[in-house]
Amino acid sequence: MADAPLTPDRILEAAEDALRRFGPAKANVVDVARALNVSHGSVYRHFPSKAALRGAVAERWLARLAEPLAEIAAERGPAQPRLRRWLDALCDAKQSRARDEPELFTTYYQLALEADEVVRAHVNALAVQLGEIIADGVGRGDFTVADPFRTGRAVFDATSRFHNPAHLAEWNDPEIKTDFEGVWLLILSGLGVPR
Amino acid sequence: MADAPLTPDRILEAAEDALRRFGPAKANVVDVARALNVSHGSVYRHFPSKAALRGAVAERWLARLAEPLAEIAAERGPAQPRLRRWLDALCDAKQSRARDEPELFTTYYQLALEADEVVRAHVNALAVQLGEIIADGVGRGDFTVADPFRTGRAVFDATSRFHNPAHLAEWNDPEIKTDFEGVWLLILSGLGVPR
16 A cells, blocks of 8 residues: 555545544544555645645545536436436435435535635536526527526525535425425426426 | 513523623523522523523524514515515625624524524514515516415525525625525516516
């Protein structure tokens, strides 16, 4: 292991492992270096600061969460069920992880809160995917919307309660699915889908 | 002061004062009793537990925030500008207090997080007010919506990012107003207002 080249990926894996074991408050670069059997200077050659390393871990987590979404956005066929699948996949990726691995979820969420720019890029990329689905839906005659990309952002924002971990405590609410259906109907109507 | 009758209101004022001075982690019933020059048993006669007292403080805070909203909901006239005034008033009540008195806002928010039932009742009351505005709008021919009260709840949820203190950290984002306008346009369209 110690002889394998020290790549950013290996460092990130060791960092995730340290975070799982010690939690976000205690895990540090020394733990990561020790696990990799390298000096902490070697880690800093790849990530110039602890904040940069934590930001990169948050970025990888968000990328994993978002992976299935880009595929759904790129599918073809009727836009309405695709939009729904995309939103379900996003909400489920967040809610199921929060339920199944609450400590780990909170750890990653804490890291994301510290990494403004990383989160902003993630949110923008997702809003653009929504814009693409909506633009495609307008082209197919499924939706009637003046500005698909602005609407994509609005759909992302309007569904925050169901995918933004700031609302973690509400995800156990027995009404959460009913509430989502209400917002979904409002969005469909907002996209010009006849009632 | 010590001779004035010990009313729930006087206890709540003393409790708010103690919270301002000592913060939510440290303020306790003994501080409240001392400020009122009564025994803590006297306080417990009105509020059976520290949690009940803190919940009542949260309830009063939410009631103050919501006060202007019921008036707007009860106004007459075109429903679209009324709906907008109502949403603006809610978002402004939260965002301006968070900006102007950040510590106090965080204190009250912390109390609200501990008082599930109080928050649920507050949210339900606000969603009903939205439902009333929308129902009135349907009656006036301003909106076209199948179920005004379900839609009211959906409008409340869809605007969470702009009024739920869970999103406090995002309220300084320079794009927050632009994002709100995007969601507002989506909602109007969802209410059947022609573009």
